[in-house]
Amino acid sequence: MKVKYIDKRHWRRIVDREYVEVKVNNNKFKGIIGLVTMKKVREPLEVSVVGQKITVADDNYQWLQILPEKKRYSITVMIDSEGNPLEYYFDINIKNITQKGNARTLDLFLDVLVLPNGEYELVDEEDLQRALEQSQITRQQYHEAYVIAHQLMIKIDKDFPQMQEKIMYCFHKIKHKTPTHKSNKFNKVKPQHKKHPRHKENKHRES
Numbered sequence: 001m002k003v004k005y006i007d008k009r010h011w012r013r014i015v016d017r018e019y020v021e022v023k024v025n026n027n028k029f030k031g032i033i034g035l036v037t038m039k040k041v042r043e044p045l046e047v048s049v050v051g052q053k054i055t056v057a058d059d060n061y062q063w064l065q066i067l068p069e070k071k072r073y074s075i076t077v078m079i080d081s082e083g084n085p086l087e088y089y090f091d092i093n094i095k096n097i098t099q100k101g102n103a104r105t106l107d108l109f110l111d112v113l114v115l116p117n118g119e120y121e122l123v124d125e126e127d128l129q130r131a132l133e134q135s136q137i138t139r140q141q142y143h144e145a146y147v148i149a150h151q152l153m154i155k156i157d158k159d160f161p162q163m164q165e166k167i168m169y170c171f172h173k174i175k176h177k178t179p180t181h182k183s184n185k186f187n188k189v190k191p192q193h194k195k196h197p198r199h200k201e202n203k204h205r206e207s
Helices: 125-133 139-175
Strands: 002-005 014-025 030-041 045-049 052-057 061-068 073-079 085-097 104-114 120-123 198-200
Touching: 014 139, 030 139, 052 061, 052 073, 052 085, 061 139, 073 139, 085 139, 104 125, 104 139, 120 139, 125 139
Parallel strands: 120 198
Antiparallel strands: 002 104, 014 030, 030 061, 045 052, 061 073, 073 085, 085 104, 104 120
């Protein structure tokens, strides 16, 4: 079972970083919000999302980490040095552990990747299948991963702008906790159209 810490403490790509987090408990959001600022990286990370090549990690980029309580998914928003959202990354999880200072997820392999315009794709199905075959997860967890992913994709199709508004709320909650930084802004991008999900292997690797 893969454990992911939202502060990216084990990610070797980051040479120098700042991290802040806040625990929120109100009628808009319950859970942990974290913000990783990559002051210096060993090398940029370029990935393919819905057929587009995107650099998601580089000097002065930020990753907004959203870990809702009692949900089976978490969100990472990759933000460039000018405050532009590049990608919304939904991890499907066995469990979210919202422990301040040690927030983490128990990863269930399957992921949904979304562009700011609302196009999305489902990835890492091979990893999920391999985990089942190697008895890392149960058959029930295997099916649950697909149920959660498809629920998210339906929600993205129906009302991605509302999801973006909630994400923006989380960003505003955390930005007041951060040291002064030129990219402490979040430029809203209006979704243009949807695309039926493509299914492929995910190339986002923490190395």
